[in-house]
Amino acid sequence: MRKFAKYILIVVGMLLFLYFLAILGLNIYLQSEGLQKRIRVAAESAAGCPVRIQGTHYTPWSGFSIIGVSLQGKSLAGQPPLLEATSVSFRFALLSLLQGKLVVSEVVIADPSLVSLRAQPEPPPGVQVPEPSPQPSSTSTASPTPGTETAERPFAGVEISVPTPAPLHSTSAALIEVQRIRIANGSAQFFDSKGALAFTLTGVEVSGEISPDRSISGTFRIAQTGVGAYVHPSRVKGTFTWKDGRLIIPDLQSDWAGGHLKGSLEIGPDKQFSAVVAADGILIKKLAADAGIDGDGSRGSLFSKGNLHGISGKPETFTGRVDMSLQQARFQPLDFIRQIGDLMSIQELQMFELKTAEAVLNIRDKKVAVDTLVLESENLVMDAKGPIGFDGKMKLQARLHLNERLRKELAGFLGSNFKESERPGYQQMPFSITGTVSRPKTDLLDKLTGFRIGEDVGGLLKNLFRAPPQKPKDEAKKNPGGG
DSSP: OHHHHHHHHHHHHHHHHHHHHHHHHHHHHHTSHHHHHHHHHHHHHHHTSOEEOOEEEEETTTEEEEEEEEEOTTOOTTSOOSEEEEEEEEEEOHHHHHTTOEEEEEEEEESOEEEOOOOOOOOOTTOOOOOOOOOOOSSOOSSOOTTOOOOSSTTSSSOOOOOOOOOOOHHHHHHEEEOEEEEEEEEEEEEOTTSOEEEEEEEEEEEEEEOTTSOEEEEEEEEEEEETTTBOOEEEEEEEEEETTEEEEEEEEEEETTEEEEEEEEEOTTSEEEEEEEEEEEEHHHHHHHTTOOOTTOEEEEEEEEEEEEETTEEEEEEEEEEEEEEEEEEOOOHHHHHHHHHHTOHHHHSEEESEEEEEEEEETTEEEEEEEEEEOSSEEEEEEEEEETTSBBOEEEEEEEEHHHHHHTTTTOOSOOEEOSSTTEEEEEEEEEEBSSSEEEOHHHHHHSSOOOSOHHHHHHHHTOOOOOOOHHHHHHOTTOO
């Protein structure tokens, strides 16, 4: 019996040795320059642009892996590639290979990093910039790969110009079957037409099942997102389907500033998109903190719903509407309003404590049209209408409504610009808000006092409350009496 067991152990040992020898030989073959060149050519043919890889290997637990994948896309000189990944792994059944068919049970893309195209610097007036010559790939010096799209304005808005993959032959489709795809720890950065960071994604996890018709359905999770420097939703999740170049996300969910976001998104193969979003219970104080604004003393919740439609990368096609309201709101107003409140001792301009706060915004013609903006406290009301351009420039026509009690308190400060208001017991005064969203300007103080002070309210306050200059010590000794 022992002798029989000994033979069994010898046979098992020899099989294990042969197995590991086969694995070693397979890795040597996979790391050969000839095979890696063939893989790179096939990847470039599928992607429609240059692809770089650092190496390949095979292990029984992770399958066949391509290490250090880099997709160049249309990146300019000195900029990172469109897409990079630590590895792309393929798990497949060895039995299917013996049957002449490759069944890939799962494709895992580890640590992918996507960077959208950045804006190209504007050339000086009268200077012509030559068209960049196409860079030959490491495997071919022929004409550009068929299927590569060349956009006339590659930096118009936030968009990603991904080369169009060459269609797979039906014979290849019959020999290769991919059942599942997974993205682990992905990230993405999107830049606007001026090169500013517009949108970020970190901690992206995607898991999708691939159907025989090449459609994909699955789930996704995103740990953190960022829209500009102000909006930072987290724990984004939902389900998705992708078929024939159309992406549909019917149940988008996210946490944001102590509240919740829900919505849906659809993007077509022609870059047309449609988005619907609703925000519930967003805390003003936390929203200000996320945007890097001092929210000390703020309270209240934001409720909003909106939609946006258009073609990605073409702001002139964007249309949509946003309705917003605040409940139990208390927050510091814009600096120029707060400074006027400090100067004229109007407590309600120093800290908004609002009974009503609502806004209706319509997006069209490359502008955000403020159709309704009403802020109402106990003794005053502010409303405004007008356009805000996508470049941040404002041209709002606003009104300040004061009730009789507040007008009596400020009788010595107010000018004669007040007129009858449609609100009983109030009088209103029109004023304008211009400048940009980040640096607004107003003639409110001029209208309130009845004489021109200028737009720099902060400078006026500094001059009014500046301490008188101190006399030099020598001059004080010579004139002890001040005479």
